[in-house]
Amino acid sequence: MSDSPLRPSSLINTVYGAFLRRLGGWISIADLITLMGELDVDGPAVRSAISRLKKRGVLEPERRGATGYRLSPAAHPVFDEGDRRIFASLEPADLADGWAMAVFSVPESERSHRYQLRTRLTWLGFGNIAPGVWLAPGRLLDDARAMLVRLGLSEYVHLFAADYAAFSDLAQTVSDWWDFPAIQTQYAAFTDTYAPVAERLAAEGEPDPAEAFRHYVPLLTQWRRLPYLDPGLPTELLPPDWNAVAARQLFQRLHAVLLDPSLHHVRTVTGLEDTA
Template sequence: MSDSPLRPSSLINTVYGAFLRRLGGWISIADLITLMGELDVDGPAVRSAISRLKKRGVLEPERRGATGYRLSPAAHPVFDEGDRRIFASLEPADLADGWAMAVFSVPESERSHRYQLRTRLTWLGFGNIAPGVWLAPGRLLDDARAMLERLGLGDYVHLFAAAEYAAFSDLPDTVSSWWDFPAIQTQYAAFTDAYAPVAAHLAAGPDPDPAQAFRHYVPLLTQWRRLPYLDPGLPSELLPADWNAVAARQVFQQLHSVLLEPSLRHVRDVTGLAAPA
């Protein structure tokens, strides 16, 4: 695991996103406390994190013979978008696919929306190429449109699909000023340092039992799912020669393929939940 502690709310988000969505989207608070205890998160911390997630509209209370929480309807598209980014965008974009461009202008009286736009576009992987002008690989266009619609920010933004960069500078040199490559590589290095030894250990031994897989997988996915949002997934032609995302992706893919299914079995065993018919 990473040396920096992972927040209980982030771990709970991972449990819901990776497992509970497959099992109906609900869990009793008692079972959630049991699962989180295996990740060294105590009951009071779980309840505090649940309270924050409820205030943010991620979870809703629901009693099904026991007190529990389910994913709110509004949270489902956010998790679906996360799946596309975390799992479907592991490979770099193709330069031939073009670009998505967002241009916005927000009145000073509504500058909170300007901050929200900057934050959300950055989180999606857009780079800032000029005041109010943001760029990302073309495959992020649909996610950008969905995000703007969901947050009610579409009135401030014009989205464009651009085919190619035409002039006047060397594009690989230029994009390095639009995205913070050193910061992204630092995060990838931290992930690889933390989990490459885990991958090597598991590869050398028998398959992990379900409980052990769960204890590895939830922190792994919690740390990993930040990275595809920091990394826009630029075409390989535009990346530094020493770009270290490739090694990190290989570690993640190896562990994901080994740990996901036994982790899901463990959650089913603890909760008694089954996938909806």
């Protein structure tokens, strides 16, 4: 597990996203407390985190013979978008695919929307190239469009599919639009935490389901932040010492080893079965 504590609400989000969506999207509070206890999160912390997730519209209470919570309908597209970003966009973008450009202007009387736009575009991986002008690899265009519509922000934004024509050295210029050192620091922290785990698992063989679960949930919780910090820029535009490649390979290796036994453990604890 990471040396820096992961928030209980983030761990719960991971449990729902990685396992419970495919098991019907619901879990009893008792079973959730059991699973979270294996991650060193006690019952009061679980209940407090559930309360916050309920207020944010992520979870809804539902009784199925026992008190529990299910993912709200509004949360499903957010998790689907996360899947695309976390699992499908692991490789760098292709420079030939061009760029997604967002241009917005928000009246001062609605500056909270301006803050929300900046926050959400940053979270999607957009870099700020000028006031009100944001840029990302072209493959993020559909996710940006869906996010803006979902949050009711589309009326403030013009989205463009763009190509870079001239006049600077683009590889040098993009380093002003994204904070490469900060991104690399996050990748290094991930690798420092989980490279020893991978070595130990390689030496000891396949872990039992409970141990796999204890590794996988923190692993995915820490990893899923990174594809949002990293826009996935084309390789030609990245520094020569870019450390994301090794971190991605490490994540993919551990994901392949740990996911299935972790899911088996969740099924065993909850008695839930796949709904697909």
